[in-house]
Amino acid sequence: MTSPDDDTDDRLSVTIRCQDNASVGVTFCDRFGFDADSVHYAVELRAPGLTARVDEVVARTWESDLTTFLEALAADYRGWDGQRSWRTDDRDLAVSAVFRSGGHVGLTWALRPWPQAAGGWGASTTWLEAGEQMASLAAHVRHFLAGEQH
Numbered sequence: 001m002t003s004p005d006d007d008t009d010d011r012l013s014v015t016i017r018c019q020d021n022a023s024v025g026v027t028f029c030d031r032f033g034f035d036a037d038s039v040h041y042a043v044e045l046r047a048p049g050l051t052a053r054v055d056e057v058v059a060r061t062w063e064s065d066l067t068t069f070l071e072a073l074a075a076d077y078r079g080w081d082g083q084r085s086w087r088t089d090d091r092d093l094a095v096s097a098v099f100r101s102g103g104h105v106g107l108t109w110a111l112r113p114w115p116q117a118a119g120g121w122g123a124s125t126t127w128l129e130a131g132e133q134m135a136s137l138a139a140h141v142r143h144f145l146a147g148e149q150h
Helices: 066-075 132-146
Strands: 002-006 012-017 025-035 038-047 050-060 083-087 093-100 104-111 126-129
Touching: 012 126, 012 132, 025 132, 038 104, 038 132, 050 104, 066 083, 066 093, 066 132, 126 132
Parallel strands: none
Antiparallel strands: 002 012, 012 025, 025 038, 038 050, 083 093, 093 104, 104 126
């Protein structure tokens, strides 16, 4: 499930909670930008026994962005074979998606706070409904990256 969070200081954020385990989640927050070509934001991962955060993920306007990837997953709500993946150009945020029977998408999130180092942090997969919840997630992330209240 996705939700735009209303922080007390009016900062935008989006939280994705796993429908199978609400203690597993991903939050996009602390959005800021340096110029018209990019948006900078933080990503936090949570799962039992894990809390991880990268303070400065960069979304560049000329790259294939996360919302395009999520919208494509939502459009394929009937499913697909194998795994689909997306990552930032800096490789500090990556997500892979699998489809399982029953119309659910598993999104596995990985953070890499030190781009020059091997490996990264991961969280348990967040499972969402393939159609409505994926479309809602894509819309919330698009609004977050654009700096718009949803």
